[in-house]
Amino acid sequence: MIYLDYQASTPVAPEVAKAMLPWIEEKFANPHSPSRWGSEAEAAIEVARKRVEEAIGLKGGSVAFTGSATEALNWALKGTVEKAAEKGGKRNRIITLASEHAAVLDTCEWLAGRGIDLTVLPVQPDGRLDLELLERELDKRVLLVVVMQVNNEIGVTQPISEIAKMAHGSGALMLCDAVQALGRMEICAGPDLLAVSAHKIHGPKGIGALWMRKGDEPAPFIHGGGQERGLRSGTLSPALCVGFGAAARLADERQTRDYDHVQKLWKAAVDALGPGWTINGSTGHRYHGNLNIRRKGLDGARLIADLRDIAFSLGSACASGSGRPSHVLRALGLDYRESRSSVRLGFGRYTTQKELVDACHRLAAHAKAQEKLDA
Numbered sequence: 204m205i206y207l208d209y210q211a212s213t214p215v216a217p218e219v220a221k222a223m224l225p226w227i228e229e230k231f232a233n234p235h236s237p238s239r240w241g242s243e244a245e246a247a248i249e250v251a252r253k254r255v256e257e258a259i260g261l262k263g264g265s266v267a268f269t270g271s272a273t274e275a276l277n278w279a280l281k282g283t284v285e286k287a288a289e290k291g292g293k294r295n296r297i298i299t300l301a302s303e304h305a306a307v308l309d310t311c312e313w314l315a316g317r318g319i320d321l322t323v324l325p326v327q328p329d330g331r332l333d334l335e336l337l338e339r340e341l342d343k344r345v346l347l348v349v350v351m352q353v354n355n356e357i358g359v360t361q362p363i364s365e366i367a368k369m370a371h372g373s374g375a376l377m378l379c380d381a382v383q384a385l386g387r388m389e390i391c392a393g394p395d396l397l398a399v400s401a402h403k404i405h406g407p408k409g410i411g412a413l414w415m416r417k418g419d420e421p422a423p424f425i426h427g428g429g430q431e432r433g434l435r436s437g438t439l440s441p442a443l444c445v446g447f448g449a450a451a452r453l454a455d456e457r458q459t460r461d462y463d464h465v466q467k468l469w470k471a472a473v474d475a476l477g478p479g480w481t482i483n484g485s486t487g488h489r490y491h492g493n494l495n496i497r498r499k500g501l502d503g504a505r506l507i508a509d510l511r512d513i514a515f516s517l518g519s520a521c522a523s524g525s526g527r528p529s530h531v532l533r534a535l536g537l538d539y540r541e542s543r544s545s546v547r548l549g550f551g552r553y554t555t556q557k558e559l560v561d562a563c564h565r566l567a568a569h570a571k572a573q574e575k576l577d578a
């Protein structure tokens with residue numbers, strides 16, 4: 204099995220599994236209870252929080268743990284809208300991009316159904332936002348600008364610091380989905396709210412976090428026991444928090460090494476695929492552990508079905524499951540056929556050059572065989 208689906212999820216690092224084990228096997232106390240065992244668990248969670256905050260690297264705020272990045276994004280969006288309404292503010296407009304993750308787009312649509320004025324900006328054919336377009340759209344009604352740092356389907360990066368500056372210039376807040384950026388590249392300074400997820404950085408599934416600038420915390424979204432400073436209720440899992448902390452620390456320590464490894468893998472993969480492929484999205488403004496490619500006449504779904512021992516996908520895991528063509532590729536201007544002829548290869552820390560090159564050779568050979576058969 205060759206695993207090339209690093210944007211969907213990443214293998215749990217051995218160091219992470221080791222750090223989590225005592226919190227699964229022995230240390231079961233509730234971290235919010237005042238017993239000695241509870242305090243020990245609480246202390247471990249605080250160490251983990253610090254590690255996640257350090258890996259994010261932004262100043263002037265702190266992190267609250269959530270059940271996923273999807274939850275963090277829902278909370279940031281709905282909680283910010285609610286807080287603005289409670290304050291009686293006049294801002295009720297959200298600006299986002301057509302290439303954002305469903306966790307943002309679907310939540311924004313939900314809010315639009317409840318009176319929020321939603322603007323979904325198009326992206327350019329290379330996947331990047333035209334900043335002049337944003338400039339023209341920004342006005343005194345904008346509450347929130349929501350843009351991801353690294354796109355999960357095509358790896359394209361957005362100029363987050365410039366976008367945040369522009370949002371602030373018009374008095375709006377900026378929310379960044381940094382799920383695919385954390386641990387892979389420096390997190391851009393500027394956002395007021397930022398969502399991350401442990402399982403994309405070799406941590407466990409079932410835990411994410413929302414970084415919030417002090418003073419810009421959204422209204423609570425999950426009510427109950429008042430955990431996470433009263434902002435996000437629910438008993439925290441010490442095992443998941445410790446795992447996230449260990450993954451964050453490791454990602455921080457290994458960032459340059461992992462980044463250099465990915466750059467080499469990208470080049471090896473492009474060489475091994477050979478001619479006839481087009482890369483979807485900008486090749487320069489990109490995280491190179493995401494190689495989204497298309498080939499004229501290729502049936503991406505069939506390729507995935509035929510090569511069962513290579514794990515790769517059509518775009519996002521969600522798009523692959525639904526059978527619908529990817530909204531991100533459509534946002535680049537690709538037609539139905541072009542998006543159906545695209546596949547995404549995702550690689551990273553534990554991918555070896557040999558397995559990636561082998562997989563690319565097989566992919567290319569299979570695509571050529573498919574072409575002959577269809578001719």
Ligand code: PLP
Binds near residue numbers: 211271304353355410
């Ligand atoms: N945002 C991006 C860019 C993602 O890639 C993902 C996961 O696929 C999410 C948000 C949602 O993250 P989670 O799986 O933690 O809910």
